[in-house]
Amino acid sequence: MANPVRASLLVTCLVDLFYPEVGVAMVRLLRRLGVSVDFPSNQTCCGLPLFNSGYHQEAARVARRTVRLFAHSEHVVVPSGSCAWMVKKEYPGLLKDDPALGAQAEGLGSRTYELSQFIVKVLGAPDIATDFRGRVTYHDSCHLLRGLGESQSPRQLLRRLPGVELVELPGADQCCGFGGSFSVRLPDVSAAILKKKLENAEATGADCLVACDAGCLMQMSGGLSRKGSRVRAVHLAQVLAGSDSR
Amino acid sequence: MSVGELKVPFVERAHRALNDRFLQEALNTATTRFMTLRHEAFQAFPQGEALRERAREIKEATLQKLDFYLEQLADNVERLGGHVHWAATGDEARGIILRLAQERGVKLVVKSKSMATEEIELNEALEHAGITPVETDLGEYIIQLAREKPSHIIAPAIHKTKGQVAELFSRELKRPLAADPEVLTKVARGELREKFLQADMGITGANFAVADTGTVVLITNEGNGRLVTTLPRIHVALMGMEKVIPSMTDLMVFLSILPRSATGQKISSYVTLVRGPRRPGEMDGPEEFHLIVMDNGRSSQLAGTLREALYCLRCGACLNVCPVYRQIGGHAYGYTYSGPIGILLTAMLHGNHAVRDLAHASSLCGACQEACPVKIDIPRMLIELREHLDRERIAPLAERLIFKSFARVLTTPALYRVLGRLGRLLQRPFVKDGRLGALPVFLRGWTDHRDLPPVAERSFRERWRELER
Ligand code: SF4
Numbered sequence: 001m002a003n004p005v006r007a008s009l010l011v012t013c014l015v016d017l018f019y020p021e022v023g024v025a026m027v028r029l030l031r032r033l034g035v036s037v038d039f040p041s042n043q044t045c046c047g048l049p050l051f052n053s054g055y056h057q058e059a060a061r062v063a064r065r066t067v068r069l070f071a072h073s074e075h076v077v078v079p080s081g082s083c084a085w086m087v088k089k090e091y092p093g094l095l096k097d098d099p100a101l102g103a104q105a106e107g108l109g110s111r112t113y114e115l116s117q118f119i120v121k122v123l124g125a126p127d128i129a130t131d132f133r134g135r136v137t138y139h140d141s142c143h144l145l146r147g148l149g150e151s152q153s154p155r156q157l158l159r160r161l162p163g164v165e166l167v168e169l170p171g172a173d174q175c176c177g178f179g180g181s182f183s184v185r186l187p188d189v190s191a192a193i194l195k196k197k198l199e200n201a202e203a204t205g206a207d208c209l210v211a212c213d214a215g216c217l218m219q220m221s222g223g224l225s226r227k228g229s230r231v232r233a234v235h236l237a238q239v240l241a242g243s244d245s246r
Numbered sequence: 247m248s249v250g251e252l253k254v255p256f257v258e259r260a261h262r263a264l265n266d267r268f269l270q271e272a273l274n275t276a277t278t279r280f281m282t283l284r285h286e287a288f289q290a291f292p293q294g295e296a297l298r299e300r301a302r303e304i305k306e307a308t309l310q311k312l313d314f315y316l317e318q319l320a321d322n323v324e325r326l327g328g329h330v331h332w333a334a335t336g337d338e339a340r341g342i343i344l345r346l347a348q349e350r351g352v353k354l355v356v357k358s359k360s361m362a363t364e365e366i367e368l369n370e371a372l373e374h375a376g377i378t379p380v381e382t383d384l385g386e387y388i389i390q391l392a393r394e395k396p397s398h399i400i401a402p403a404i405h406k407t408k409g410q411v412a413e414l415f416s417r418e419l420k421r422p423l424a425a426d427p428e429v430l431t432k433v434a435r436g437e438l439r440e441k442f443l444q445a446d447m448g449i450t451g452a453n454f455a456v457a458d459t460g461t462v463v464l465i466t467n468e469g470n471g472r473l474v475t476t477l478p479r480i481h482v483a484l485m486g487m488e489k490v491i492p493s494m495t496d497l498m499v500f501l502s503i504l505p506r507s508a509t510g511q512k513i514s515s516y517v518t519l520v521r522g523p524r525r526p527g528e529m530d531g532p533e534e535f536h537l538i539v540m541d542n543g544r545s546s547q548l549a550g551t552l553r554e555a556l557y558c559l560r561c562g563a564c565l566n567v568c569p570v571y572r573q574i575g576g577h578a579y580g581y582t583y584s585g586p587i588g589i590l591l592t593a594m595l596h597g598n599h600a601v602r603d604l605a606h607a608s609s610l611c612g613a614c615q616e617a618c619p620v621k622i623d624i625p626r627m628l629i630e631l632r633e634h635l636d637r638e639r640i641a642p643l644a645e646r647l648i649f650k651s652f653a654r655v656l657t658t659p660a661l662y663r664v665l666g667r668l669g670r671l672l673q674r675p676f677v678k679d680g681r682l683g684a685l686p687v688f689l690r691g692w693t694d695h696r697d698l699p700p701v702a703e704r705s706f707r708e709r710w711r712e713l714e715r
Contacts, residue, residue: 013656016706017666018699023706027713039710044662050653052610054632054641058653065657146612175569179609186570186607187691189260193569193609194696222696225681 004036005122008073010066010112012083013045014214022214025241026079026115032241033123040069046078048086049180051094060094067091067105075122076112079237080213081144084114089147114144116153116212116236125156130242133163137206139197139220140173141213154212154236164239169209170200176211178219194223201231209233252580256603263574272407273575280401280566283510284617291512297503302620304496305557309548315457315490316539322460326522328535336366336595339540343368343449343482346536347377350480352446356438358464358471359383360451361399361560362484362540365582365595368449379449380441382470387434391418397576397584399562400508405575438470448474448532452485453559454500455537458493462537464518465504467511471518481532483520487539488556500559507619508561543594551630555590557620564614564624570607579604586614586624593631602640605631669701676700 007030011023030037047062066087070076078084091105113122136158144150151173158166177183177193197220201209209224209231211217221233254262263269288294308315320330333339347355355372357363357379369390372379381390385402389395392414396402403411412425415433423429450471454463462483464471475481491497505511524531547553565571565585576584581600583591586608593601605628614624635641636649655661676682682698684690692698 011706013662017669017701020702020704020706020709024709024713027710039707039714041707041710042659044656044659047653047656050649050656052629052632053606053649054629054634054636055649055653056633058650061653062656142609142611142613146616173613175609175611175613177569177609179611182606182609184688184692186257186260187695188264189570189573189607190609191695192264192573218699219696222681222692222698226683226696 004034006036006038006074007077007118008070008075009037009039010043010046010070010076010078010083010087011039012078012080012214014218015079018218019214019235022079022217022235022237025235025237026077029128029237029241030077033119033126033128035123038073040073043069046083046086048082048090051086051090052179053181056094059090063091063094063105064101067095067101067108070108070112071104073108073111075118076108077115077118078112079115079235080215081114081141081148081150082213082215084112084117085143085147087112114148114150114212116157117148117150119157119240120153125160128157128161128240130161130240131163132161132239132242134207135165135167135205136208136210136239137167137169137201137204138172139169139176139201139209139211139216141211141216142175144212145173154210157236157240158210161239167204167206169204169206171196176216176219178215180215183219190219191223194219198223198227198229198231202229206231208239210236210239212236256578256580256607259578259580260574260607263578268407268410269405269575272405272410273572276401276404277566277572280509280562284507284563284566285510287506287510287512291502291506294503294506297499298619298621301499301503302557304491304499305620308491309488309553309556312487312490312545312548315492316487318457319455319460319490320537320539322458323462323522323535323537324460326460326535327525328460328522328537331536331538333538333540333542336540336542339484339538339542340366340368340371342536342538343484344371344375344377346480346482347372347447348375350446350534352377352480354441354445355379355447355449356382356441356445356474356478357386357448358450358466358474359386359400359402360449360484361396361582362451362486363449364396365486365542366484366540368484380438380445382438382442382468382474383466384431384434384468387438388414391415395577395582398565399560399583399585399588401562405577442473442477445478447480447482448476448478449482449484450474452483452489452537453504454497455485455490456492456494456497457490460521461494461497462520463497464520465501465514465516466518467509467515469516471516475518475520476530476532479532480534480536481520481523482536482538484538484540487541487544488558503619504559504561507559507563507617543596547594551634552590552594552627554622554627555587555594555624557622558587558591559619561619563617563619564622567613567617569609569611569613574607579607586628587618587622590624590627590631598631598634598638598640601631602635602642605635663705663707666701666705670703673700 047059051059088109183190388403398404523535
């Protein structure tokens with residue numbers, strides 16, 4: 001290929017530490033789609049947990065180093081709607097006191113994509129070959145849906161997979177109850193919200209509950225495994241990469 | 247909710263609500279119904295989106311010239327023969343109403359539903375002064391009988407099942423009544439008719455107050471608002487100062503979106519327009535009309551973090567869609583206003599200390615903003631509020647230290663890596679079947695209800711070395 005699309009991964013702390021297989025799936029998938037992938041290894045976390053809890057100076061410090069780290073990336077791809085939202089929507093505001101850095105943050109924001117959006121909007125929704133089979137249902141993570149206004153890209157990708165049947169999840173747009181530190185501060189409220197989500201997922205008869213956010217995955221898979229459900233929560237990248245993802 | 251109960255921490259209040267079977271049943275049914283009705287109403291109303299934008303603009307433009315519109319309103323109300331009173335605080339508002347009632351020898355007051363009067367705990371004050379307040383909205387009537395507080399902006403008794411209401415009515419009215427909403431409504435209506443006729447004063451809130459005509463607008467579904475504003479010889483309306491709108495044309499915009507957002511109705515059953523007291527030659531209406539314009543913390547937010555909360559129409563849509571409200575209901579919040587907007591209003595009325603815990607009673611999912619007829623950015627203001635809690639050192643010291651050290655870790659990659667490895671070591675005793683099922687200390691709450699994935703044996707950054715090729 002003449003000029004491959006180049007993308008830097010912002011894998012997020014949750015994927016790095018808890019779900020490395022999602023990162024691996026993403027790398028294999030993107031490579032299969034002809035993308036040249038790199039991973040700036042000094043990355044940590046986007047700072048969203050700090051920001052959402054009100055620690056804005058601290059979040060700004062994290063933002064500052066992330067902006068610099070990805071200054072030369074052609075595209076930045078994030079396997080999490082919430083972290084992509086943080087970079088795109090909140091970094092510029094956090095760094096606005098330093099005009100040069102603020103402008104850089106704006107630039108980074110416009111080059112940053114959540115994974116499904118990257119595949120659809122930048123790569124033009126190419127056909128994806130995966131050996132993943134089964135009936136799946138899709139959960140809209142709040143930041144991807146309401147923060148970035150995206151509900152179609154992930155569904156479009158899933159619907160086009162030959163061996164995959166997508167069934168709609170009742171209340172797909174309702175929160176799973178994760179909310180970052182919310183799930184630690186008010187664990188039983190968080191769990192009660194999750195309960196409804198899981199009941200809905202199980203009622204669809206799907207084998208897999210797909211999401212585009214590691215936070216929701218952590219919450220939903222934690223609930224599914226605790227109740228011994230046969231439904232598995234997986235990341236979109238794992239579905240698209242199939243058995244390539246281990 | 248009595249002050250005593252506020253001594254119970256929010257986490258505990260929420261916990262109790264989760265375990266209240268009746269509350270769960272009542273809440274789930276009612277909020278789901280409201281949600282569906284609202285959704286359908288806007289789906290069948292393609293202009294809705296543009297009108298919501300317009301409503302937002304009107305609110306903003308009004309706030310920018312609030313003093314002008316309030317003066318215009320006052321002039322017009324007075325021109326129509328009404329009296330206008332300014333109350334800087336809730337105390338003052340209560341004082342004005344009490345004085346009016348006492349000077350005129352009022353013994354019995356009928357009220358139509360008003361959150362503003364709840365905000366200043368007017369009923370308690372009236373009772374204390376030997377004046378009997380009677381709530382005439384069915385929901386308010388129910389909770390007044392039960393000696394409770396409203397748990398929802400528009401549906402005060404949303405926390406009760408119809409079985410509970412039947413029990414309550416049977417006990418208070420001393421006759422057995424079936425759990426049939428129609429029967430119960432009829433009974434309440436019978437009880438209330440008498441009161442309307444006996445009352446010397448009617449007290450209402452105001453959904454809107456139109457500046458250029460001096461009109462106070464009440465939106466109700468039971469018709470009780472009409473009786474409260476016409477039968478007693480004195481009508482007192484209490485409004486938050488942000489309820490003023492410039493013109494009747496603006497009112498039309500709000501009338502098209504407020505009922506749809508609240509109950510999914512195209513228009514509420516009654517829209518009552520009050521312009522001053524009865525004029526010579528008119529058949530009905532009160533002899534005296536008083537409008538009380540209340541600040542009570544509002545003006546301090548005109549240039550503050552919570553400015554947008556002053557757009558609020560009190561429709562309740564954000565409560566119905568809020569995953570937290572839907573689980574714990576209104577009482578657990580502990581203040582007059584509950585749900586996502588309630589947290590902001592509580593901060594406005596009672597200061598930031600009051601929301602130390604409440605500010606975190608949101609997963610920031612954004613459903614509230616999406617449902618709000620004037621698109622108030624509630625999640626953003628909650629985040630700003632949390633920022634104040636840190637800056638004003640209201641947030642607990644331990645929490646602040648944890649987040650500040652966390653920031654240190656995230657800005658020092660070497661430290662981040664070391665901690666990742668440390669996590670892997672420390673978790674060993676807790677990993678069972680590839681998951682963490684029971685963790686100690688602050689993660690215990692999480693693992694009480696669900697598993698956590700363990701820190702992976704090899705992080706992504708470690709695996710990247712092989713992937714690099
Ligand atoms: S914040 Fe918006 S949705 Fe909530 S009560 Fe006010 S107007 Fe209604």
